[in-house]
Amino acid sequence: MSSIDLTWVIGGPQGGGVETAANIFAGACAGCGLKVFGKREYYSNIKGEHSYFGVRVSDKIIRSNVSGITMLVGFDAETLFRHADEVFDDGAIVYESNLVAMQIDEVPTLDAQFKARLKKHLVSKNKPFTIQGLLDESKERGITLYPVSFKEILANLSDETKNPKIRGMFRMQNVLAVSVSIGLLGLPPETLLKSVGSIFSRKADIAEMNKIAANYAYNLATVKYSKFRYQLSQIPKEDHTMLVQGFQSTSLGKIACGCRFQSYYPITPASDESVFLESNEIFEVENNRPGSTLVVQTEDEISAIGMVIGSALTGTRSSTSTSGPGFSLMAEALGWAGINEVPIVITLYQRSGPSTGLPTRHGQDDLQFAIHAGHGDFPRIVYASGDTEEGFYDTAKCFNFADVYQIPVIHMMDKFIASTVSTVKRFDSTKITIERGKLLEKIGESGYQRFTPSPDGISPRSRLGLENGIFWNTGDESDEAGHISEDPENRIYKMDKRAHKLEVALEKIPKEDQATNYGISDFCILSWGSTKGPILDAIDMLKKEGLKVGFIQIKMLHPFPAQYIQSLLSGVKTIIDIEANQSGQMGSLLNEYLDRKVDYYILKYTGRPITCNEVFDSIKKIIDNKAEKKQVLTYGI
Amino acid sequence: MVSNVADYKTDVHNDWCPGCGDFGIVSAIQMALAEMEIPRHKAAVFSGVGCSGKTSHYLNTYGVHTLHGRVLPFSQGAKLANPEMTVVAVGGDGDGLGIGAGHFVAAGRRNVDMTYIIFNNGVYGLTKGQASPTLKLGLKTKSLPEPNVNQSVNPIALAIASGYTFVARGYAYDVRQLKDLIVAAVKHRGLSFLDVLQPCPTYNDINTRDWFSGMDNIDEMTNKPRPRIYKLEDTGYDAFVHIDSPDEENEKLTQALIKSNEWDSKIPTGIFYKNEIIAPYDERMSARIPNYLENPPAYQEISYAGKSLTDISKMLDALEI
Numbered sequence: 001m002s003s004i005d006l007t008w009v010i011g012g013p014q015g016g017g018v019e020t021a022a023n024i025f026a027g028a029c030a031g032c033g034l035k036v037f038g039k040r041e042y043y044s045n046i047k048g049e050h051s052y053f054g055v056r057v058s059d060k061i062i063r064s065n066v067s068g069i070t071m072l073v074g075f076d077a078e079t080l081f082r083h084a085d086e087v088f089d090d091g092a093i094v095y096e097s098n099l100v101a102m103q104i105d106e107v108p109t110l111d112a113q114f115k116a117r118l119k120k121h122l123v124s125k126n127k128p129f130t131i132q133g134l135l136d137e138s139k140e141r142g143i144t145l146y147p148v149s150f151k152e153i154l155a156n157l158s159d160e161t162k163n164p165k166i167r168g169m170f171r172m173q174n175v176l177a178v179s180v181s182i183g184l185l186g187l188p189p190e191t192l193l194k195s196v197g198s199i200f201s202r203k204a205d206i207a208e209m210n211k212i213a214a215n216y217a218y219n220l221a222t223v224k225y226s227k228f229r230y231q232l233s234q235i236p237k238e239d240h241t242m243l244v245q246g247f248q249s250t251s252l253g254k255i256a257c258g259c260r261f262q263s264y265y266p267i268t269p270a271s272d273e274s275v276f277l278e279s280n281e282i283f284e285v286e287n288n289r290p291g292s293t294l295v296v297q298t299e300d301e302i303s304a305i306g307m308v309i310g311s312a313l314t315g316t317r318s319s320t321s322t323s324g325p326g327f328s329l330m331a332e333a334l335g336w337a338g339i340n341e342v343p344i345v346i347t348l349y350q351r352s353g354p355s356t357g358l359p360t361r362h363g364q365d366d367l368q369f370a371i372h373a374g375h376g377d378f379p380r381i382v383y384a385s386g387d388t389e390e391g392f393y394d395t396a397k398c399f400n401f402a403d404v405y406q407i408p409v410i411h412m413m414d415k416f417i418a419s420t421v422s423t424v425k426r427f428d429s430t431k432i433t434i435e436r437g438k439l440l441e442k443i444g445e446s447g448y449q450r451f452t453p454s455p456d457g458i459s460p461r462s463r464l465g466l467e468n469g470i471f472w473n474t475g476d477e478s479d480e481a482g483h484i485s486e487d488p489e490n491r492i493y494k495m496d497k498r499a500h501k502l503e504v505a506l507e508k509i510p511k512e513d514q515a516t517n518y519g520i521s522d523f524c525i526l527s528w529g530s531t532k533g534p535i536l537d538a539i540d541m542l543k544k545e546g547l548k549v550g551f552i553q554i555k556m557l558h559p560f561p562a563q564y565i566q567s568l569l570s571g572v573k574t575i576i577d578i579e580a581n582q583s584g585q586m587g588s589l590l591n592e593y594l595d596r597k598v599d600y601y602i603l604k605y606t607g608r609p610i611t612c613n614e615v616f617d618s619i620k621k622i623i624d625n626k627a628e629k630k631q632v633l634t635y636g637i
Numbered sequence: 638m639v640s641n642v643a644d645y646k647t648d649v650h651n652d653w654c655p656g657c658g659d660f661g662i663v664s665a666i667q668m669a670l671a672e673m674e675i676p677r678h679k680a681a682v683f684s685g686v687g688c689s690g691k692t693s694h695y696l697n698t699y700g701v702h703t704l705h706g707r708v709l710p711f712s713q714g715a716k717l718a719n720p721e722m723t724v725v726a727v728g729g730d731g732d733g734l735g736i737g738a739g740h741f742v743a744a745g746r747r748n749v750d751m752t753y754i755i756f757n758n759g760v761y762g763l764t765k766g767q768a769s770p771t772l773k774l775g776l777k778t779k780s781l782p783e784p785n786v787n788q789s790v791n792p793i794a795l796a797i798a799s800g801y802t803f804v805a806r807g808y809a810y811d812v813r814q815l816k817d818l819i820v821a822a823v824k825h826r827g828l829s830f831l832d833v834l835q836p837c838p839t840y841n842d843i844n845t846r847d848w849f850s851g852m853d854n855i856d857e858m859t860n861k862p863r864p865r866i867y868k869l870e871d872t873g874y875d876a877f878v879h880i881d882s883p884d885e886e887n888e889k890l891t892q893a894l895i896k897s898n899e900w901d902s903k904i905p906t907g908i909f910y911k912n913e914i915i916a917p918y919d920e921r922m923s924a925r926i927p928n929y930l931e932n933p934p935a936y937q938e939i940s941y942a943g944k945s946l947t948d949i950s951k952m953l954d955a956l957e958i
Contacts, residue, residue: 030958241958248956252952255949255952256949257939257945257947258937258939258940258946258947260718260934260935260937260939261714261717261718263714280952281926282926283947283951284947284951285937285939285946285947286941286948287946288946289928289931289932290928290932291937292926292928293934294922294934296714296717298743299739299740299742300739302707302710302740303707303710303739303743306707306710306740307713307714307717310683310712310713310714310715310717311714311717311934313701313714313715314722314934314935315935316719316937318718318934332704333704333707336704396945423958426953427949429947429948430944430945432944432945434939434940435943463935464681464715464719464722465678465699465719465721465722465935466678467678470678470697470699470700471699472693472700472702473702474693474701474702475686475702475703483647483649483694484691484694
């Protein structure tokens with residue numbers, strides 16, 4: 001049997017249940033043992049603007065999105081106008097049949113730039129500016145059309161079940177659309193119904209009604225329409241597979257590794273993590289009382305990091321989660337944590353900047369800022385995860401780094417990971433270690449000093465409330481006890497002491513935690529963070545064409561593991577930097593720290609994640625010696 | 638254990654200007670801690686930035702000298718993570734009511750069981766005397782090139798409007814009363830706010846010690862000054878909300894606001910408002926997390942021999958397919 005790999009996209013107005021639909025679809029596929037990789041795209045808006053959810057399904061490992069759509073589902077005109085062009089020639093469009101007469105100008109949420117592009121396209125195909133025109137053009141390309149009247153289904157269902165309420169439940173169109181799709185794609189109804197049940201598990205009556213609707217639409221699809229060209233089928237399910245949203249990885253990592261205090265200010269896409277923590281604030285602790293995470297919503301991000309520091313001073317593992325604008329506000333306090341050697345973790349879910357930027361879109365724009373945020377020289381660790389699974393385990397590592405080196409740690413995540421829904425192997429807490437470094441449990445009566453000298457620069461750490469452990473902290477430079485000191489010799493001692501911790505960190509943190517080596521080749525990709533998935537998928541695609549490309553994923557961006565990376569690159573002829581930002585921020589680090597320069601840049605800053613096809617195409621261009629030094633990727637709307 | 642005031646003093650050289658009102662405040666804090674016999678390691682004093690920011694270094698308890706305007710976030714975080722600590726936050730009026738005003742308001746909404754003391758002198762001393770948020774409109778203190786063009790903020794009224802459940806005012810040169818107010822503030826269940834009038838001898842040449850004592854306003858009959866400062870308690874003022882009723886609360890809030898507006902000739906000190914009917918933050922938390930106070934964040938066991946003790950299996954089960 002040939003491999004299955006298709007992308008199903010559902011769109012609709014924000015607030016209309018698109019996410020629910022996609023989760024049901026993903027759950028139904030995952031329930032059949034298939035691998036799922038889904039991503040959500042939405043505007044900065046509560047209701048009405050276009051949002052869509054793409055779910056890629058395969059029987060093999062998938063780690064990214066592809067350029068293009070195999071099956072598009074739209075029960076509103078905008079979804080069709082926006083995405084029909086992306087559907088592969090052998091793909092399908094499932095659409096609300098009542099929409100065919102809709103004109104481009106009748107959709108108020110289509111922006112002028114997009115409308116102009118679409119009209120130009122339709123003019124070139126000699127088609128009218130209507131859904132019908134668009135569908136005709138699609139059909140000519142070979143696309144299979146599935147007209148479905150979701151409104152009619154609702155009406156019929158309402159009559160048959162003698163439930164007049166159903167007629168007006170337009171949100172249920174989502175469930176109908178998913179169910180029709182699952183029917184056309186040939187998956188069994190059982191997993192679909194199970195998925196519907198689990199999505200609505202908190203509301204039994206709604207779950208029941210949706211299951212009836214799902215079953216009805218599924219049967220209709222299998223009876224009324226011919227099967228789609230590509231069929232999904234059940235495969236043996238791997239044990240302990242979870243369907244996880246990216247932000248849940250760092251939340252679960254925090255709970256598992258003992259973070260007990262999280263403060264935050266609402267911001268997209270970071271606050272989902274805090275909300276998850278609050279929803280799961282009480283949990284079991286082995287041989288002990290129930291544990292809990294205190295989640296505090298603050299008045300702003302300055303307060304969020306201030307509270308985190310205050311909490312960390314009590315010996316509590318503490319963190320905040322934020323995005324670019326919020327992190328900007330935290331810069332001053334970050335320096336305070338640095339000068340006072342307070343272990344805190346900031347989970348930085350990056351999005352597109354500058355300023356408010358593209359607030360709901362992806363970007364890896366904040367690497368250089370994370371490395372340099374705050375005035376004055378002080379040490380911090382900047383650590384980046386590449387996907388959901390890494391998010392869980394790396395969270396625990398970040399807390400260890402913070403505790404061991406008594407340092408602020410910035411854990412780089414991003415919107416792409418945050419809103420990815422994917423099948424991953426069940427997280428294993430037993431693989432997590434908890435290292436609290438020199439945190440003291442007890443102190444004798446002999447004159448404790450917080451910043452007492454130590455060869456590794458790391459002093460034994462007391463905590464507020466500990467007897468005989470009194471210390472002082474100040475944002476001023478301070479002496480060993482923590483009192484203000486402007487003495488020049490003390491200044492050198494303290495500055496060097498703090499800076500030395502980074503040298504120790506670089507020496508002690510295992511190389512495999514600093515960077516992941518996926519193979520070295522003449523052509524070698526260097527990257528960081530969520531580009532990992534599309535790069536690995538593209539490398540597989542290149543391999544099929546007999547092309548070998550190396551890849552080093554740098555995880556510790558600061559302190560930069562220059563020697564290690566340098567040693568890995570010794571046999572490499574061409575360095576390719578791939579990042580989701582405009583300036584090649586990691587590339588600048590390579591140019592700064594290595595004795596050679598980046599040869600090619602592949603960059604994307606549209607706010608949409610990089611697809612594996614984009615990486616594949618641009619690497620091929622480089623190998624074929626047809627590439628510009630800098631390639632800018634554009635796929636996705 | 639009988640505590641000694643001296644136990645709460647450090648040997649750090651105090652570099653405040655001679656005659657500074659801050660000396661009286663730091664003494665009152667030391668006396669209050671001694672009187673309450675709070676073990677030194679169970680108290681943490683957080684300070685903002687400015688002259689008053691140095692307070693934490695002069696107190697022999699845990700001392701955290703934070704950032705300008707941010708003393709409330711730092712101190713609330715510590716108190717929430719370790720509710721066993723006695724937490725006192727201190728800072729200047731510019732710190733708390735200028736750059737930190739947002740935190741000042743938000744803290745009132747939470748009602749965390751701790752104390753906040755503002756050293757109120759009308760100027761930014763450490764940056765050479767610029768007008769602070771409490772300086773009255775039109776006043777031209779010593780180092781201002783022009784008279785102050787901004788209205789002053791009323792700290793007592795702002796605290797009451799923000800939800801502080803204990804609001805009082807002290808005077809830095811009446812250390813005994815101030816000590817009593819600090820004791821009452823610390824013992825209060827909820828967030829207590831203390832506005833301390835603290836003349837800056839170097840930069841505020843208008844609201845001086847002599848001015849507060851009424852030296853510019855001599856009674857011709859007795860030839861004695863008419864002091865501006867008076868004590869609310871001497872007037873039979875009742876600051877307490879005794880019963881859980883909107884009428885009672887409105888009455889006590891209103892009288893406190895009216896009193897807070899007194900200034901030029903008569904300046905009240907003492908407790909303006911006290912309400913222990915409103916639940917402090919820890920009670921609100923305990924309603925959600927029943928063992929929050931018994932097993933707070935700072936004392937939770939998280940690992941044994943480097944392994945996690947937390948059982949997240951139920952959360953993972955819910956995500957399994």
